[in-house]
Amino acid sequence: MKISQRGIFMPSSPIRKLVPFAQKAKDRGVKVYHLNIGQPDIQTPKVFFDYVNKLSDSVVSYSPSDGIKELKEAFSKYFRSWEIDVSADELLVTSGGSEAILFALAAVADPGDEIMLIEPFYANYIGFANMLGLKVRAATSRISNGYRLPDDEELSKALTARTKAILFSNPSNPTGVVYTEDELRRLIEFARRNDLYVICDEVYREMVFDGIKPSSIMTIDSGQDIIIVDSISKRFSSCGARIGCVATKNNEVYRTMMKFAQARLSPPTIAQLGTIGLLTLGKEYTDSVRREYELRRDVVFEELSKIDGIEMQKPSGAFYISVKLPVENAEEFVTWMLTDFSYDGSTVMVAPLEGFYSSEGVGRKEVRIAYVLSSEKMKIAIEVLALGLKEFNRSFATV
Numbered sequence: 001m002k003i004s005q006r007g008i009f010m011p012s013s014p015i016r017k018l019v020p021f022a023q024k025a026k027d028r029g030v031k032v033y034h035l036n037i038g039q040p041d042i043q044t045p046k047v048f049f050d051y052v053n054k055l056s057d058s059v060v061s062y063s064p065s066d067g068i069k070e071l072k073e074a075f076s077k078y079f080r081s082w083e084i085d086v087s088a089d090e091l092l093v094t095s096g097g098s099e100a101i102l103f104a105l106a107a108v109a110d111p112g113d114e115i116m117l118i119e120p121f122y123a124n125y126i127g128f129a130n131m132l133g134l135k136v137r138a139a140t141s142r143i144s145n146g147y148r149l150p151d152d153e154e155l156s157k158a159l160t161a162r163t164k165a166i167l168f169s170n171p172s173n174p175t176g177v178v179y180t181e182d183e184l185r186r187l188i189e190f191a192r193r194n195d196l197y198v199i200c201d202e203v204y205r206e207m208v209f210d211g212i213k214p215s216s217i218m219t220i221d222s223g224q225d226i227i228i229v230d231s232i233s234k235r236f237s238s239c240g241a242r243i244g245c246v247a248t249k250n251n252e253v254y255r256t257m258m259k260f261a262q263a264r265l266s267p268p269t270i271a272q273l274g275t276i277g278l279l280t281l282g283k284e285y286t287d288s289v290r291r292e293y294e295l296r297r298d299v300v301f302e303e304l305s306k307i308d309g310i311e312m313q314k315p316s317g318a319f320y321i322s323v324k325l326p327v328e329n330a331e332e333f334v335t336w337m338l339t340d341f342s343y344d345g346s347t348v349m350v351a352p353l354e355g356f357y358s359s360e361g362v363g364r365k366e367v368r369i370a371y372v373l374s375s376e377k378m379k380i381a382i383e384v385l386a387l388g389l390k391e392f393n394r395s396f397a398t399v
Helices: 005-009 019-027 046-052 069-081 096-108 124-131 152-157 181-193 251-263 269-278 283-304 330-339 375-397
Strands: 031-034 091-094 114-119 135-140 163-169 197-201 226-231 244-248 320-324 346-349 366-370
Touching: 005 124, 019 031, 019 330, 031 375, 046 269, 069 091, 069 269, 091 096, 091 251, 096 124, 096 163, 096 197, 096 226, 096 244, 096 251, 114 124, 124 135, 135 152, 152 181, 163 181, 181 197, 244 251, 283 320, 283 375, 330 346, 330 366, 330 375, 346 375
Parallel strands: 031 346, 114 135, 114 163, 163 197, 197 226
Antiparallel strands: 091 244, 226 244, 320 366
8 A cells, every 4th residue: 555645745844843853852851942833922812711611502513614603704803903805705714824725725726736935935835735736836035135025037937837826925934024015016916917816824914013014915905816814823822723714805716615614514613712702802912912022023133143154134024033044954953952952951943944945955054933932031042042053063163
């Protein structure tokens, strides 16, 4: 018996594949600062649990396949508060943003078709495409100019006759770049010239810094070729709830995604109830979260700036920073930090960035750092990272 080709070519997560090394470090008594994964340490708002506890039914039953009506209406109200014109009938509730992306891709592309990504990209985009039998081609953004949107010439290099959609995140995971309105308009125009759907992953919408106003691609254009993906995981520090949504004004795309939603029956009923509570929280809450991450961003950038030989740009959103290290292979360094290094009983785990690219050999010296811990812990973690980097290069130089 053989394993499927889909399974063989499914990539391991660059975010999670080194976890066994981290566990072994913990087994040795080493404290590991986990900066490899976007798991916030901010407390999930109490209102989530309050709404869950309102459940009086004696049976946890299926919800409608497109989500509980009250939740769809709550999502619509939330979108409209950000000037995003999405009605309850134009969105599907999904099991996290991941399922929303799967539904969107499955609705617009067939096995063998291609999806255009902007690299570095959220690493699981490749996994989602692989699960659906899709191929990915990427336009490369550069650390040297802050990972801005590639020009049309670069985008065209990733375009083929089989390309069906452009998928990207804004603000970006893993770089923290926030695309301007002009960049988004240019991307939409490029997509329309080439008959492509635009799928925008807006999970980090409110997490923008330096006075940038949170926005959506749908505030710029809500045409039939636009699909937005959202999730409560990061905004409300509720990753394990697994509630997201996908929205479009294209009725045919919506009906197609609804078929996939019906096939998986329903999103989690109890978590939907809690999410109704979360969506009662207004901009005062999301502003407080934004201010906290902006503070962490500033601390991390200041501490990283003290390290000789690194290259980076100050991120404007999300809670990640991508950094080019003075090493030949970042994955070897990250692994070594878990297997061979500790300082004062602690070490640090970050995510090698090579797995966030599809182009061969690109990003080998880069890592993604998630500033998901308190400012005090982030300061200590970056100090440990700096000491580890110095020791790694000293040891490597003597070999």
